[in-house]
Amino acid sequence: xxxxxxxxxxxxxxxxxxxxxxxxxxxxxxxxxxxxxxxxxxxxxxxxxxxxxxxxxxxxxxxxxxxxxxxxxxxxxxxx
Numbered sequence: 146x147x148x149x150x151x152x153x154x155x156x157x158x159x160x161x162x163x164x165x166x167x168x169x170x171x172x173x174x175x176x177x178x179x180x181x182x183x184x185x186x187x188x189x190x191x192x193x194x195x196x197x198x199x200x201x202x203x204x205x206x207x208x209x210x211x212x213x214x215x216x217x218x219x220x221x222x223x224x225x
Contacts, residue, residue, distance in 0.1 A: 150199045152177035160198070164191055 149160040157179035164173045173191035175198040176183040186194040 149175065149195065150201070152180060152182055153201060154182045155180040162191060162195065164189065 149158070151158050152160065155177060157177050159178040160175060161178055162173070162175050164171060166172055168189050170187065171189035172185055172187060173189055173194045174183050174185040175194050184194055184197050186197070
């Protein structure tokens with residue numbers, strides 16, 4: 146996927162995609178380079194990570210469709 150929506154947290158369009166590790170444990174993620182918000186997928190599913198990045202809560206009206214897997218990155222740091 147070549148086109149990404151702006152970051153849902155800061156509005157930046159400076160978005161990158163990354164893949165790491167061997168299949169089937171390969172991680173794929175989409176990350177904002179400004180505020181470090183990211184979404185990850187296991188199993189080399191870069192297309193699914195990109196689709197999840199571009200999905201917005203307003204796109205879903207039924208309860209439970211938005212699985213809430215976008216992170217602002219703060220939880221990954223263990224800061225508090």
